[in-house]
Amino acid sequence: MTVIDDWRAGRNRVIRRAAAVRSRGEGPQLTTVVLDLGGVVVPTLFEVVDEPGFPAGPFGDDPLYAGVEQGRLQERDYWAAVARCRPDLDIGRYMRTRLGVRAEIRTLLARIGGRVRVVALTNDMAHWFGADWATSLAELDRFDLLLEAATSGVLKPDPAVFRWALQLVGEPADRCLFVDDLPSNLRGAQAVGMAVEHFRVDDPAGSVRRVLDRLGIDGSEPHSRVYHPERP
Template sequence: MSEIDVVLWDIGQVLYQSPFERFGELEERTGMPEGTLPRGPFVPEGDAEYDRVDSGERDEPEYWRDIEALARETVPGLHLYDALRELGWEGKGRPVVVGLLADIPSRYRQAVLTNDATKFLGEGWKASWEYAHYFERIVDSLDIGVRKPDPASYAAAVDLLGAEASRVLFVDDLTANVEGARAAGLQAFRFDTTDPAASVAGLRALLGL
């Protein structure tokens, strides 16, 4: 990899546990039978629909709408994102990732590029976000009007940071978003949500930490 000035993070399933990891808790709380909701990449035999999202063959928001519709077959009127927010995300950051965030600022700038984190963290989340102090800039698709992996999303983040695209390392869990970043001229690292410790070890090695 080339020299790096900025580490640009996705947060949804990288910094935090993924919804898949909390669906068991959600099923128990709402009375859904265990295993009602899909577990995405955490299914040993694989999940074809999630794989299509990961590769970019399927629209991610549409995928989550289908999961919400599935949940409503058991719990009529359930709003998936509201139910997930009620489980609470504060203090639920992955410790191994939070530890890395704390170590990075001594050598690199850090920022966020996320696709509408409001759905999970609630309205006005940036104003009181517990991890905001690690990042000099939080770029949300709602603010820039375009979602990853659209090339314009990465260009907007790079422009707001006043950085060179080739010196920005983008970290995301979806292959489509990682490949989109590379196509936009950024360096990129795919975070494996099923093995956060290995992913963080790989990032530490890459960043010389």
């Protein structure tokens, strides 16, 4: 089989899968995955810091963090409040030294890279990692586009962030799957018509499986790219 034949076979598989999705009434085919960074691509501090009295976040009774989940409080403000109450906890150092890309996300990137477009949408990574944050993790090279909401002047979960991101992505909202660990951010994406998937930090492997299911990718078949930018 030639390269062209292989590409055509892959394309036909994609077309058949898209037709099956449409026949089930599940909407347009997803061609772009937009991943939150903190909490999705990299773990939360709640998962990696084991210090006496460290806040529980989503893993326990943490009324302040509930404000983050509900969209009433930014994560930056949450951690600032924690630092004021617990000056012995160096939150910035934890961010810079304890966080790396989840093994489950490395698996996800390996399976979907080259098949769909992969975009990162973070709120304000520069606040913790500096202006060159995009070079802080080698795996970020596997993303097609890195977006930091703070540069738009608005932060998630404001729907304006997602409209801004969609303009830069250049894809219709209903072809983009947004993945985030915070329900409030998912609601912001839904408000502009994006498909969403909740990433559960207490079940990262299950969350990755659900993303693959949404894309119709099982990882066993040869790569077939779903996203093809328009050619002149």
